[in-house]
Amino acid sequence: MWERIKGQIETCWDKHSSQTSTVITSAQLAGVAILAVGVWVKVDSGSLLGVLDNIEDAPAELGQLANVAYLLIGVGVVLLIMGFLGCCGAMKESRCMLMLAKEILEDLSEKVVASIKKDYGNDGSLTSLWNGTMEQFKCCGFRNYTDFDGSPFQGNPTISEVIGCFNMLLNLIEDNAVIIGAVGLGIAALEIAAMVVSMVLYQQIGNK
Template identity: 50%
Template sequence: MCCSGFLKMMMFIFNGAIFLAGAGILGVGVWVKVDSGSLTGLLESADAPSELSVLANVSYLLIGVGAVLLVIGFLGCCGAVKESRCMLLTFFSIVLIIFIVEVAGVVLLFVFNDLSDQIVVALEQEVGKSLGEQFGRSDSEGFTSVWNTTMKEFQCCGAKNYTDFDGSPFNTENVNVYPQTCCNETITVGVCNEYEAERSHIAGCVGKLVQLIEENAVIIAAVVLAIAALEIAAMVVSMVLYKQIGNKA
């Protein structure tokens, strides 16, 4: 009886935390979706490039993850408190599926790790082409706004560097002028022209993104391991409770 009570308490604590985390993530996802002035709002515009428009789905991802966590937390808590074998089995099945997907994702990351450089180069070329064709064009204001916001936020220039803007409508109409974010403000004299942009050496946004991921790789790995350990513990506890409830019946 004491062991059963302890297991119930652990299930309630684990899944209470999961439920609250799900509610928080769901709330953030809804806020990002309804905030039309956010970056995702610009990304959903008709002028946004296809390479970046994928990021607009981040709100749907957050809403989906939050909803799943809410369901998992609810099933785990109610299943333990009400001693419902059906809820506990459903909880175990969902967590097991998520765990398998996570393991598969980690395996795929290792498999495709060697292709990361080629993917970055291909992405820089494709996005750079879009910049050269659309940045500063009168009918692509959404595209231009997205990139101005991105470059200012990450302190980067273009996909690879300032040369991505060569021949762009912005570069042509302003007579060989580049976006101000492509020049180092501390050394730039006057407008951001080719000479100032070249000597500023501002990194491209694709490289900045890769660098950001690499710098936080240890933190990401630690979080994934912690989540995996919590999932395993929750599955074990749920099955022990499931068995004990079955023995009582």
């Protein structure tokens, strides 16, 4: 099945290379957009919170937007770098760049979990960010409470909820912001498409 899909993608690449380049370029644009939002939230967080306070029936969880400015900046930078690597890798036919873009995408979730285990309870700013997020969203960890295995939190639990914050965030987006959810899914689909295209190009270059 994979061989058939790969063949179809290769044929599509040969006939529609400009569209493929558009996918990779769009990943860069998504990174720029997220980076810009993160910088705006960080610089103008006071005004943002003031706007949220004036919105009737606004979910209390929206107040956490000011705490994720650095996360948005980080994600934006990563997407921008991935788009750059994918674009340059396709233009220069560099297998190294294409593989690097794929590895970055695969390592993102692993690094989040590793950061929890290593720095939670030791890094004050990270601990405060996670505590505020978990208390606000009534969740525990990135995937679930097992993310804290081996961390200082394991021996001193204070939150009884065992649902992962990632799933809680998805639920929040689904319940309170359909447009945000659509944008998020679009970015995710874009990144998956960019990764698949990168791998096809990687194999094509290797066969030359």
